[in-house]
Amino acid sequence: IGDGVAEDVLAARKLRAIRIVADAAGPCGMVGGQAIDLEAAGSARTFDAEGLRAMHARKTGALIRAAGLAGATMAGADGPQADAIGRYGSELGLAFQIVDDILDIEGASADLGKTAGKDAAADKPTYPALYGLDASRAMAAACVERALDALRGAALEGQLPAIARWVITRTS
Structure with missing residues (x-):
């Protein structure tokens, strides 16, 4: 039925969405960020701000960005x-990771589902280690504001603003 054009368009979108997620998961994305994270253990005092941002952008930021872009593509x-959506995802991912760093210090292991304090014990570079807790909170809030600004600029509504706000108020 039909001439197959709609199926071809959908197939092309699926392929593009798969590529977006695969790229975000690979060596330039989550895998690369995790490799940096593993190599950085023991170097919290010598790790610089740009390296920390790049590590987090690859880990969580790349995957959240990819999830949004894959949905937008479909x-x-x-x-x-x-x-x-790409800017929203990148900023949301960075905010999520900064809050994760904060929760590693302030959270309870039972709430987190993992052992609190592991980053400090491993001397891992984190936002609180580099900037302190208050500045880290402010940076996470600024990321969320940039994420919300991206949505406003494209007239995107729905649940995305609520998700962004949740990221900086979560306790686990």
Whole structure:
């Protein structure tokens, strides 16, 4: 039935979405960020701000960005809306990771589902180790504001703003 054009468009979108997620999971994304993280253990005092941002952008940021972009791709979004979703995901991922670093210090192991204090014990570079807790909180909030600005600029509504706000108020 039909001439197959719709199926071809959908197949092309699926392929593009798969590539987006695969790239985000690979060596330039999560795997690369995790490799940096593992190599950085024991170097919290010598790790610089740019290295820390790059590590976190690859780990969590790349995957959250990819999830948004894959969804936008499947929905047929392109141009400004896809760019906005990408910026939203990158900023949200960084905010999530900064809050994760904070929770490693302030959270309870039972709430976190992992042992609190592991980053400090391993002398891992974290935002609180580099900037302190208050500055780290402010940086996470600034990331969320940039994520929300990206959505506003593309007139995107729905649950995305609530998700962004949750990231900086979560306790686990």
